[in-house]
Amino acid sequence: MTRIKLNVDGVRYDDDVEPRTLLVQHLRDRIGKVGTVVGCDTSNCGACTVLLDGVSVKSCSVLAVQADGKAVTTIEGLAEPGGALHPVQRAFHERHALQCGYCTPGMIMASVSLLADNPDPTDAEIREGLEGNLCRCTGYQNIVRAVHDAAAAMADGGGAAPPQVPAQAAPEQREVAV
């Protein structure tokens, strides 16, 4: 077991984890962040996408120990503490960019990251930017519309652009038990 410290959606968690534990398993099974879901086992679908220190990662492709000392933002931490939705969340709702909603947490987090990199993307840039996130319901068209809307809203100051990255938990010296 290895001791890790994570800041997840603004709360610090210290846990002993098996080295093989994936970040997504740790988030779901230990921390209770079940808003982040698993859709495949080959890192193709992107349903488990979260932000790690503000950058999108597929949390099935990161070991929990690799996230030690970092800040994780999940879909559950995206809205403002008062409950105001992030512009991307709002746009997904307004544009009917989800149906069953299973891909949605990952799709929203990937879109947030995409807009942080490119605040005014073209259609093609959105489609390529979200290539790592599969949706089986929507045909993506309304997702593309939603990302455009969110981009416009964020440009208009309709919400803080990239999510605030909470202060990092201090990494500490450790030995990794294998």
Place this chain on the structure above:
Amino acid sequence: MTITSQAPAAEVGAARKRKEDARLITGQTMWTENIVVPGMLHMAILRSPLGHARISRIDTAPALREPNVVAAFSGRDVADVQGSLPCAWPVTAELVMPAHPPLAVDEVCHTGEAVAVVVARDRASAVDALAAIEIDYEPLPVVLDLEAALADGADLVHTDQTTNKAYTWIFDSAQAGTGGAVDEAASGAEVVIRRRYRQQRLIPAFMEPRSVVVDATGDQVTVWSATQIPHVLRFLLAVGTGTPEHRVRVVAPDVGGGFGGKLQVTPEEMITYLASKRAGRPVKYTETRSDSLLSAHHGRDMIQDIELSARRDGTVLGLNVRLTANMGAYLGLVGPGVPILGAFMYNAIYKFPAYRFECTGVFTNTTFTDAYRGAGRPEATYAIERIMDELAVEVGLDPLEVRRRNWIGHEEFPFTTVAGLTYDSGNYEAATDRAKQLLGYDELRREQAARRASGDPVQLGIGVSTYTEMCGLAPSRVLGSLRYGAGGWESASIRVLPTGKIEVVTGSSPHGQGHETAWSQIVADQLGVAFEDVEVLHGDTRTAYKGMDTYGSRSLAVGGFALVNACKKVIDKAKPVAAHLLECDVSDVEFADGAFRVRGTPDGGRSLADCALAVFAAHDLPDGVEPTLDADDVYDPVNFSFPHGTHLCAVEVDTETGRVTIRAYVAVDDVGRVVNPMIVEGQVHGGVAQGVAQALFEEAVYDADGNLLTGTFVDYTPPSAADLPDIVSDRTETPAPDHPLGTKGVGEAGTIASTPAVVNAVVDALRPYGVDDVPMPCTPERVWQAIRNGGGQS
């Protein structure tokens, strides 16, 4: 509450944003995998690595010595109690139905078949301990090819059967009295076109992997499952396990897509039940994506031999369809019936005078097949729309013109087809005109001609699909005549709470379709209450105890009918109460715009909430008035629902690389009146995406030993955003005359329509190269090969 004469705005027809979204966009969703029950254990399943083998030895005892393992068992341990998974659609009396034990006992018949399980404290321990199970297989011959499977002396898929043929089912219009004989039609025809089309095997690939939690520890067995069919599951679990039905509760929580793939009573659900019984603890099983692709049922996989007879002027005289359908190793819940759902659709929107359909279901050592979005109808639509294009080429007509010469005119409805169905309404001319206009059809034809003339290495193709389909499954009597095991009705209940808020219970079971929103809109209009004051409950047999669930584009077409009926009953029950409050005779009460009023008196009405409070108190009700406004309805449809439309697709094909790019896609659908145009458009987008995926991207492939080569999303490739085009979606509106809302089904339409539109476009682009077919999916390699081979069938 005093009612003003201001009429509330109509909800039906408005693009209401969805109620469901709030939890889905914030990560508050209740997926089955999120459910944790006190004392719950986790199960892992050992699956066969071989396509066909005898299990000569299996020992699960070593797994029990692994840490955290509570139970381990194989099919042999539960052989006496596990029963056989149900097939509810034995399409013929002679159907061959091999036993389908949830856990294989002596013989495995496809790769991925479950053979043993481990139940442990945590999932990782369960998965780890699978490696300790000792199992010896004796390989048996693997049967994969449909035609070889039917040959004399073929190896057998099941060693305890004498044949690989499941059934042959025939419809002949001459025998049915709905048309002539196809042989006579062909013998007198100026043109006879024969084609073989291959419906490749697909995988529904819903995004939420299947998951099930069973708590069989108490008096009542509770099952949470990511299923489309909680009510069917409850019934069959009770029948299959001998648990009294009233002691079985099934909950479908939030379900992450289905597309027919969760229209199944699965081995995994039954095995988890067995595990909970044996362990005496609640047990959860959640599949991996690899497990899902390997063992959740597949779809399509048919060979279509089509013969179309016509006159030189393009008038079709007869259609003969011979279908060979791959059942896989077992018969799924409705698997044998899937091709039969297509049987009534090969004649499509056309006035064919003679039609014959013969389907042979065949077993192979592959994962069993069953419903996938459209279930039989996309296959039928593909074949007829492909061969109508061949007819157009043969007789030298534009593909739309050859269709026009055969289709049912809008003034001819209701129209009884050669397959015996009565289409209620439609306007193929209007949808086609609109689609042509939106695509710029004539202009694109001119551009195509120019590119052909100049020898442009990037050729333009225009694909046509004028489809209809039968959905709104289904009239119970028709289902009975087709030997289906259940009815096709749907239920709705309205509970009027004392404060005037409304609870709606639907027996349909949504998994992305937006019922909570659409049902609220309907009820708001019917009862004159606010959209926000309606709560829609579903998917839990404790609250929604009666239902036939969601598939076959049926929820609104059938369940919406029941909902409107139930609302009318509520109003009827409220009228005597309102009359009492208004101090008038009940015959003088009218209900309009959300208010009960004395006829001819515009002001001073009473709301449903007033009546609800009055029956809640019940202090002062007239004699004989029951103190409730609640009402139920169960509706059995009298006919199917027949949406239709015209989809046009323009593709650019790079003849040097074989790459296909969709340049424009227009979908004009007529689904009758719509409750929520935003949701309808979303259904069309998603449906088209899945149809395009069949045309261009997806195929489940087995190797010669029966190993699934497309067992992950690396190899089975649902399209990403970068693979799909924007589509232009529009509607024409021909109301369903028998439906109180005028609506038709929409869930499958896009998938049914789009596959032939895309492939017709690809083939159309390549006509100058002598190409008259490209097998699906039309990958760059296949397109390139077709060009090099001048790949034609004619």
